[in-house]
Amino acid sequence: MQKSQAVAMLGQRGLMMPVWVNAALAANDRLKLYLSVLQAAVAHAEHPEREALDLSRELTALGLGSATWLHELPAGASRVGGNGDGDGEGKGDGDVLLIPELDRLVAALNDDLAIMARPVLESSTTDAEPHLRVHQWQAWLDALHGEQLDRHQLRSLTHGKRPAHGHAHSHAHTHAADVDDLDDTPDDSLHLLIMDLHKAINRLAADLASEVIAGAHVWQLADDDRPLVEAFMRGLHRTAPLKFDHPGLDTAATRDGDRLLLQNDIGTNDAHVLVINVQGLAITLTYSDLHRTRFAFFQSLLNPLGASWSDMSSRVAPDLNEGQAYTVGNARFACEDRIRLARTLEGIGAAIVFLIDWNRARKRLVNFVDKEGAMAVLTAAADNEVGHMAWLKAGGERLIFGAMQAVGSGTFRIGDRLDEVLGETQARTFLLDVMRLATQALMNGQPIALVADETRMLLARQVQRRTTEFDLLDEHAAYCQTLAQAVSDALDHGHDGLREVAADVAARAKAWERRADHIVMQARDEATRLPRWQPVARLLAISDDVADALEEAAFMLSLIADHHQKGWTAEVRQALSKLAQTVLQATQDHIRALAIARHLGEQGEPGTSGATDDSDAFLAATWAVLRAERQCDDLLRQARRAILHTVEDAPSLMLANDLAMTLELASDRLLSASYALREVVFNKAGAAT
Template identity: 60%
Template sequence: MQKTQALTSLGQHRLILPAWVKAALAANDRLKVYLTVLQAASEQASHPHRDAPDLSREIAAAGLDAAWLHDLAALARRVDGELLLPDLPRWVHCLDDDLVIMARPVLEITPPDAPPHPRVAHWLAWLRALPADRLDDHQLEALTHGRRGEDDSLHLLVMDLHKQINKLSAELASEVIDGANVWDLQPGDRSRVAAFMRGLNRTAGLKFDHPGLDTAATRDGPRLLIQNDIGTNDAHVLVLQVTERTITLTYSDLHRVRFEFFQALLAPLGASWSLPESCVHADLNHGEAYSVGTAVFEGADDAALEAALEGIGSRIVFLIDWNRARKRLQAFVGKAEAIAVLAEVARLDIGHRGWLQVGGEHLIFSAMQAAGEGAFRIGDRLDEVLGVADAHAFLVAVMRLACDALQGGQPAALVADETRMLLAQCVRQRSSEFDLLAEHAAYCQALAQAVSDGLAHGAERSGKAANELSARAKLWERKADHLVMQAREKAERQPRWRPVVRLVEQSDDVADALEEAAFLISLIADHHIKGWDGEVRKVLARLASTVLLATQDQVKAIAIARTLGANSDAADNDAFLGAAWRILQAERQCDALLRDARRVILGTLQDAPSLMLANDLACTLELASDRLLAAAYALRDLAFDKTGVRG
């Protein structure tokens, strides 16, 4: 007779509770695999042309025979809306056996008429009444759904039993290693449990007052088992099996995106993951079935193995309340960027729990409201105003402020004040307006360069070269127009963009004039160069070159204005004013050059179309210099406003 059987026969059930708990934890692993296989079978039957998922790691990790379970999923078929399963009685029998094993320690410590006795009895009877070869949709739902507040399910029962077993295992622990409740360990196990707890305890404080991270460990034959409950969620559990120098990690999560996040967290440790997609399906259980995956870590030696255990332990805290934090962040940045922020604060060992605890999204909304008139309007997202990179940096900084404040015992009100100050500074430093102005000025410079080069190299004598110049200029002018439209759209939402719109509209007049100049060159090349000689080209080229220099000074002025502020040094101020002054001088030079051009044109050209086009080209280039001067004055006003100077 086995020792456990002997003790049972003597009525000393309490003496064998540790063994029953150990068996119950193993049964829980198998039950999860059975339910995962059922979900995979349903999915395969609904979509027979898809490749069947590979569940070999999950099955092997639970110590099960893979062949018949693979066949159960691969050979499943749907007939008349029902799921036909080969070997369904065997599957039900295994489920029945493991449910009994899992429930046994919990039932032992509760009165026969108290929960969960009636519930376990109900589901055992329900399982034993299932048909021999098929399941309908209602039966599938009753087996697998995990939604609280609806009808009970076998899945919910398994999760509830698991929570009770975890609590029982803590009560039964014969030893505590750095906070982990352990029993039946071998001498070599203690250093491995300590390594895991070293990593866990290094970051555990970042959960602050949130429950979770309870750890239990025991020896099961050749395997050391370490389990962490992570938080309070039923299906959010992590189990490690350590055999010699191999770690097999089984992780379950209701949220697929968080599952993928955890995979990324463990990637630097060399995790090799199985595919979890077979465990969660949009068209099964309304997409709410939990994901389960297995990762394997191989240690070259004991030191490497313990380093991996420590690394795994240190990452778990960043899963607590993760989905809540992600959803809150999506009020300020896109989904992918919200996950990127959470990844960054995990990498920095800051975490998101402190931010949630001191107010979360309300901190940011209050700071946006206090940022000053016109900085944000209702409906504005942070990344739309600050830009993605600056919004990312701001959110990481706020989470650091919250973490440091809580660790230092400082009040949440201080974090709110610091967040407001930080956002106000970000808004003041934000120069997206100047990004747009600089891009527009670059198009103006490109247009001026093209026209100047065209005249210098005789583009008016080649129809092909002139037409290419005109087409290129038209493309750049349209892109410049698009920037004007962007500025107008922003100004409708953010009043601080209104001066920018006025400036970019005046700059767009420059682009229009230069595009028109390129078009006129193409018309001249179209058989209208009668009497055209080197003097005509030379005087027009001087005019175009002067406009080009003015556009270059406009680009410089915008670059300097971006950095100007109340504390700007004298060198920056002088450089800005110098560039603006040169634009004024260029406009005056263009006035004189236009008169020179008219004298040369009238004295050289006799053909009326050629005379008219040459004069129009000269006037258009001079007009571009006038528009540049107007834009330079508008930029000057904008720069003075930044520095607090009143013109």
């Protein structure tokens, strides 16, 4: 007789509750996986030409690796009857899902439902709602026979949408055929029952806890578990204040055989659950989320900790559950020692708070930046442990709209997005700064009105410094410098090294040159709307000749590397390398001139020492470009002498000479760009050129 059975026979059923809860949590994991297998079967039936989703890793993690029928079930599913349009709606009474192993899957669902429900049923009276609801669903499963599911039955199993009038209740049907009388989305489902049981089990776990460690409800822990629980809670407490009064982050921990289990409820959402399994020096994390974008966000937070994720790309079928099917994923962390194990748990704990109300913050941010920008802002807020909840509490989008309105109608027009006016980088930085302001203010007990005032001041300073034209000039110049750096570095690699890198350098140079072209096109578009952009558009068109010449030089290097370095002595290579380095230095001087020109005149009135210093520095940078161009003229002649003196192979000689001429051409174009920049700056300052 097992000890657990003996305890139950002695009437001490309360002592069995931790065992039942542990078993229920394990059954919950299996039930969710069974539903994932069913969803994978639907996806394969709708698109049989695609390979069925491989869930072997998840099955193995839950001890179901030997269940071959579960592995093969999705691939065996198909659609029969109906209109055959493949839209996933299952229209028509005859349009059903054929699953050869459906009886085994239903039996597995029924068995684990009983295991999961046991602690909940044991802790409530027999006439309570859980008993009625569980028994009705068990009867519904018992009546489900054969190998076919119609669309009503499928939704009754899988949908996760709560009815508009409140909590799902006991509308389960006692016979499978009765589901034909349901609306398209029945009030209750097996999926909803599983989620509700999971919440009830979490409450039981908290009540069962024999002690509290750093705020975590724990029971049946080993001595070695305590430092690990403390590490997780240390990370959780470090960032938990950033949620303010929002509910969530309750943690429970227990030992199940050779595993330490940690569970965090995150927030109040049914399907938003995090379970951590620690076994030896390995951590396995299971995370579920209704929002795929937030799932990807959480992945990005945990990847620096060494997370190895299961492929989640096909886990959610959009045609199921009215889009409410949750995504479930597993991450594994392999730690070399217990110190690293504790640090990883601490990092996981610290990241959880940034999931709370994340999707609400993302939706509000897209009023001001694009979707990628919203993700970047939220990621930066998490990386800096600033968070987004304070911003939401301080007004969220109303805070930004108020600041935009206060700046004045001459800056923002109706419909303008923040990144369209400030620029992408500046808009993201501003939003992160506002989140930081809001967090500091609310953490220090300062009024929300102060946050609004500081936000208006911050935006006013951003607008005052706004130089979008120079953002494009800087970005284009950066591509030119990158191209020059790549050519210079490639020439330093030597004979064999050039052969290894030249093709890659040419490919990357082509991509950079195309991006530079897009900047020129963007400036031209702006110039058609705003006359003040016209000098900038002309300057960028001239600067683009620099990018074209450097991209051409990179292409020549790829030709030279292909068996055309015959006769290239150290003298030839050094002459060409020095020419490339001088062009590189000229691009850096041009960037320096742009940086000074951006703020020219901001440090003082004309004639003051500050203004004079800036003007002198700007002119010095442009003169450096002029000197570089003259130096490149001399270096071109030196390179030609070296090439003619040592290179006899005709293709090698021609390509070496063409490379030298192209580099010198880049310096010529840089000088033209420098003169054009001087014109822009002098016009800006109101001086005659």
